Structures are given as structure tokens and as C-alpha cells.
Amino acid sequence: MGKPPNLYAFQSADELAASLRAYVLDAQNNALERHQVFRVALSGGSLPKVLAKALLEESNGEGKVQFDKWEIFFADERAVPLDHEDSNYKLVKEEMLDKIPAELGKPTVHPIDIKYLDDIQEMADQYEKTLVSVFAARDSVRLPTFDLLLLGCGPDGHTCSLFPGSPLLRETDPWVLPISDSPKPPPKRITLSLPVVCHGTKIGFVATGGGKKGIMKQIFDTDEGRQLPCGLVNENAQERVSWFVDSPAIEGVSFPARRGSL
Numbered sequence: 483m484g485k486p487p488n489l490y491a492f493q494s495a496d497e498l499a500a501s502l503r504a505y506v507l508d509a510q511n512n513a514l515e516r517h518q519v520f521r522v523a524l525s526g527g528s529l530p531k532v533l534a535k536a537l538l539e540e541s542n543g544e545g546k547v548q549f550d551k552w553e554i555f556f557a558d559e560r561a562v563p564l565d566h567e568d569s570n571y572k573l574v575k576e577e578m579l580d581k582i583p584a585e586l587g588k589p590t591v592h593p594i595d596i597k598y599l600d601d602i603q604e605m606a607d608q609y610e611k612t613l614v615s616v617f618a619a620r621d622s623v624r625l626p627t628f629d630l631l632l633l634g635c636g637p638d639g640h641t642c643s644l645f646p647g648s649p650l651l652r653e654t655d656p657w658v659l660p661i662s663d664s665p666k667p668p669p670k671r672i673t674l675s676l677p678v679v680c681h682g683t684k685i686g687f688v689a690t691g692g693g694k695k696g697i698m699k700q701i702f703d704t705d706e707g708r709q710l711p712c713g714l715v716n717e718n719a720q721e722r723v724s725w726f727v728d729s730p731a732i733e734g735v736s737f738p739a740r741r742g743s744l
């Protein structure tokens with residue numbers, strides 16, 4: 483039995499951003515030492531704004547964000563055009579990519595191929611092919627290993643586009659899955675599979691605000707919560723998972739949280 487996930491709680495958005503920055507830079511520097519590239523998967527939702535604050539506004543002497551060495555993938559994406567207001571790509575672009583100062587370099591970004599908007603199985607297959615081309619041939623690695631996945635947690639405990647009770651949670655073979663009936667709009671999406679998420683070298687969740695209070699308690703303090711998608715990531719990836727949360731989100735949670743900076 484491994485160690486439990488790390489739960490870091492912060493009083494303010496500034497403290498959270500500083501620690502998240504240190505965590506991402508540590509993952510980046512380890513990855514660059516190992517293979518000269520940093521492969522990261524990003525969620526949409528509330529994450530990109532917090533991440534942009536951490537990487538573009540904060541500077542705490544932990545080193546430089548080397549965006550030119552980053553390969554950015556999407557942990558999940560909605561099957562909409564890339565300039566649609568529901569697009570996770572558009573969100574990440576507007577919150578972060580467009581604001582990166584020239585001296586930090588430009589990341590390589592892997593959006594979905596919008597040719598397949600009307601065929602989400604094909605869209606998922608094509609995105610998997612993108613992963614294969616970057617991470618090695620499909621039959622020579624069982625699963626792609628992201629250096630870091632930065633994920634959100636929905637108020638129902640979903641992460642990526644893996645929703646509570648979804649049969650997709652039982653899929654073990656595909657790396658990327660289509661979903662046509664997402665309970666949260668828009669209905670058509672693609673998502674990394676649970677095994678791919680749990681295989682990451684590091685998995686960071688960011689959950690902020692009182693809207694996350696009930697679900698955090700469920701995930702960390704109850705057996706039912708451990709069966710929710712975020713709970714399953716905790717159970718499977720254990721100490722490779724770190725949660726960055728603020729006081730309103732963590733209120734009432736009994737699971738031991740470390741307060742303050744990393």
C-alpha cells in the first residue's frame with residue numbers, strides 16, 4: 483500500500499499560486515533532466531486561470547518556466563470549434579497562451595482536429611494517434627506517461643470528462659475516449675481514459691471556492707467519494723497526486739491537509 487495523496491490548503495489565491503508554481507517548475511525541471519521536453523495535459527474549467535496566475539504573475543525564485551520545452555495536450559476537450567466559447571483550447575489560449583511573454587518561449591500545443599467534430603469516435607482515435615506519435619508507437623508503450631497532468635474537480639466529483647457512474651471509467655484499453663452524453667454541456671467531448679490519467683508521473687488537482695466544499699469532503703472522507711472519478715485517481719495514483727485547494731473548498735474536511743506553502 484502506497485502513501486496517500488498530498489493535500490495542500492491555502493488561505494489565499496496568492497499563496498496557492500506560489501505553491502502551484504513551485505510544483506509545476508519541479509515537474510518541469512525533472513522532466514527536462516530526464517528527456518529534454520515537458521509533456522503536460524491541461525483541463526479546462528477553472529484551472530487555466532489559476533495556472534496562468536501561478537506561471538505568469540507569480541515569481542518566487544524557483545526558476546524559469548521554459549515554455550519552449552513544453553508540449554501541451556488537453557486532458558479533455560469539447561467537440562466544438564476551437565474559437566467556440568465552450569472550447570477548452572480557447573480557454574487555455576485566452577487565459578494563458580496569449581499572455582506568455584516572448585522571453586519565456588512558445589509551447590507546442592496539441593488541440594483536437596476539428597475535421598472530426600461530427601464523429602467523436604474518430605476525433606478520439608485521431609487524438610490518440612497524436613499521443614502515439616509523441617509518446618512512441620502504441621504497441622511499444624502500454625500507456626503514455628505525461629510528466630504532469632493538471633486537473634480540475636467538478637462539483638459532482640468528475641475530472642477530465644470522466645463523470646460519476648460513467649461506463650467510460652471501466653475502459654482500460656483506449657488512451658482517449660469519446661463521450662456523446664456528457665451530463666454537463668456540451669454533450670459531445672473526448673477525454674483521456676482513467677488509466678492514462680493515473681499513469682502520469684505527477685497529477686495535480688486544483689479546487690477552489692465554496693462550490694467545491696461538499697465534494698472535497700466526499701472525496702477525502704467517505705467511501706462513496708473514493709469511487710467518484712477524482713477519488714479513483716486518488717486511489718490509483720496515491721502519492722503521485724497533489725491537491726491544491728483554498729480554505730473555502732477544504733472547510734469541514736477531516737483528511738489531514740498541509741497548510742501553507744509546499
Ligand SMILES: O=C1O[C@H](COP(=O)(O)O)[C@@H](O)[C@H](O)[C@H]1O
Nearest residue numbers: 525526527528529634635636642
Ligand atoms: O467540464 C469540465 O469541467 C471540469 C471541472 O471544471 P471546474 O470549472 O469545476 O474546475 C474541467 O476540469 C474539465 O476540463 C471541463 O471540461
